[in-house]
Amino acid sequence: DTGVSQDPRHKITKRGQNVTFRCDPISEHNRLYWYRQTLGQGPEFLTYFQNEAQLEKSRLLSDRFSAERPKGSFSTLEIQRTEQGDSAMYLCASSRPPGTSGRGEQYFGPGTRLTVT
Amino acid sequence: GQNIDQPTEMTATEGAIVQINCTYQTSGFNGLFWYQQHAGEAPTFLSYNVLDGLEEKGRFSSFLSRSKGYSYLLLKELQMKDSASYLCAVVNTNAGKSTFGDGTTLTVKP
Numbered sequence: 001d002t003g004v005s006q007d008p009r010h011k012i013t014k015r016g017q018n019v020t021f022r023c024d025p026i027s028e029h030n031r032l033y034w035y036r037q038t039l040g041q042g043p044e045f046l047t048y049f050q051n052e053a054q055l056e057k058s059r060l061l062s063d064r065f066s067a068e069r070p071k072g073s074f075s076t077l078e079i080q081r082t083e084q085g086d087s088a089m090y091l092c093a094s095s096r097p098p099g100t101s102g103r104g105e106q107y108f109g110p111g112t113r114l115t116v117t
Numbered sequence: 118g119q120n121i122d123q124p125t126e127m128t129a130t131e132g133a134i135v136q137i138n139c140t141y142q143t144s145g146f147n148g149l150f151w152y153q154q155h156a157g158e159a160p161t162f163l164s165y166n167v168l169d170g171l172e173e174k175g176r177f178s179s180f181l182s183r184s185k186g187y188s189y190l191l192l193k194e195l196q197m198k199d200s201a202s203y204l205c206a207v208v209n210t211n212a213g214k215s216t217f218g219d220g221t222t223l224t225v226k227p
């Protein structure tokens with residue numbers, strides 16, 4: 001169990017550019033979540049997957065955001081035409097369903113810190 | 118809608134006991150998690166409640182009252198390393214979607 005990894009750890013981009021982040025979950029976890037967190041706030045739900053299926057996307061998320069999990073393993077989160085308001089920490093988490101040696105607790109990656117200038 | 122309330126900040130003394138409260142009004146309830154988040158790091162799992170009552174795990178305990186929409190996290194024998202943000206998260210759906218509170222920043226002083 002190597003934990004959840006995210007790449008890159010930091011990204012600085014200019015407004016209007018596209019960025020893509022990658023998340024590699026714990027291998028036996030079939031659920032994967034994306035969150036956004038700003039200073040002093042809790043993680044804000046963006047979207048989640050069960051295997052390769054994207055089950056829900058936050059209504060707060062504009063069409064500039066898209067996520068994929070093509071083979072039910074790693075996931076990518078793309079932000080198109082970035083805006084300064086997109087500056088935040090983007091967290092990925094994974095979990096097993098409850099009852100399968102655990103309670104469905106989420107294991108978080110270290111996050112990707114995005115700065116849009 | 119989703120509404121989770123926690124105190125923004127708390128301060129306690131090393132060796133003491135502190136209780137961090139969380140009240141929630143959410144659509145759908147499939148359990149409540151507490152996570153710890155040190156500054157600049159990712160949240161880590163502390164405890165889980167789905168039935169009413171107290172769950173104890175070492176120096177940490179968590180309580181849930183579903184009828185009152187209320188939970189608390191109790192930290193005993195506080196240590197300096199317990200200085201962190203404590204996040205209350207309600208699981209909204211069977212698939213594990215969670216809504217997080219904004220966290221309580223706990224400062225432990227010598």
